[in-house]
Amino acid sequence: MKRDGATPPAVLFELIDGGRIAIVRLNRPERLNAYDVTMRDALHETLTAVRDDPAVRAMILCGNGAAFSTGGDVREFGSAPSPARAREVRWLRDVWGTLWRLPQLTIAAVHGYAVGGGWEMALLCDQCLAATDARFALPETSLAMIPGVAGTQTLPRLVGVGRAMHHVLTGAWLDAGQARELGLVTRIVPQARLLPAALRLARRVARLEAGLFAGLKRVVNDGLDLPLDRALRLEALAPRFADGGAAALATSHAARSERTA
């Protein structure tokens, strides 16, 4: 799709609700949002912009066209100058680490195919909502590759080693219902209601103080990598309220008292 002869951006970025919610749309619909160098650079630029904007409370990641994303563009496979350079590039432009470490709520709104790196992007988000037509798979192993968008790390943490290994080794497909049964998808809706459902969730979190959600996310994510006794200490040491949190709690208590009076 060309506009006035110009190449359309590989990622569309908008801020809504006074800048509190970011919508990031993968935009190579003619390639089912396959991820190439152009999309990598655009996504890195966008994610760092979201990270550095203190007004943004939640980000929705979705795909334009018929699919969420079919992962790495196979036309670029094998085009890295060398394995060492490939590794260096992944360090220099760490898109997936940036996505994982975003302090905001991240919601993947998945429709159609979420394959390979496409599914792995969704696995890096805090929540995944799926349209009824969503399909997930990791076919990298059958292409003699190891998943490279963190799927070898995120999937075992979410579903356990045995199930994760099954999907990494066999490339077995999951439909939206199966993904929900495994806890990978929190809600399934018709495609027309996917973005509205993601927005509703984003707006619930956008009402919270920014520091409150960021703290919660750190406690949950960092705690998972710790032994339980240390994780409990992490929770105990976390600030109980972000700025304004105590006031919000007092308001909530007052409202509850009024209802019960």
Next chain:
Amino acid sequence: MTQLGKIYLSPGGMQLIVTKGGPGVVSDGETALLRADSGEKFAAGTPAGAAALQLGKRYKSADGAVEVLINKPGTCDLRYDGQPMELKEAKPLPSSD
């Protein structure tokens, strides 16, 4: 002063966040941008620059010491201490696949 973490507004509706601050003034041409938390407003008819600045883009001062991130698109002739700010572009890197 261009203060780190603060949001500034331009007469053309553009808004930016300072990601690297400095002692100088960030402006739209000759007009200093206003800090969003100052409560001040531009006088009616304040001229706005013509360059369209896009959401999510970063600009740096000529010496690279000051950087800003556009978080609301709009038009602006973006300058730092009177010198045009440059679009910060990522270093081209090859595929890692």
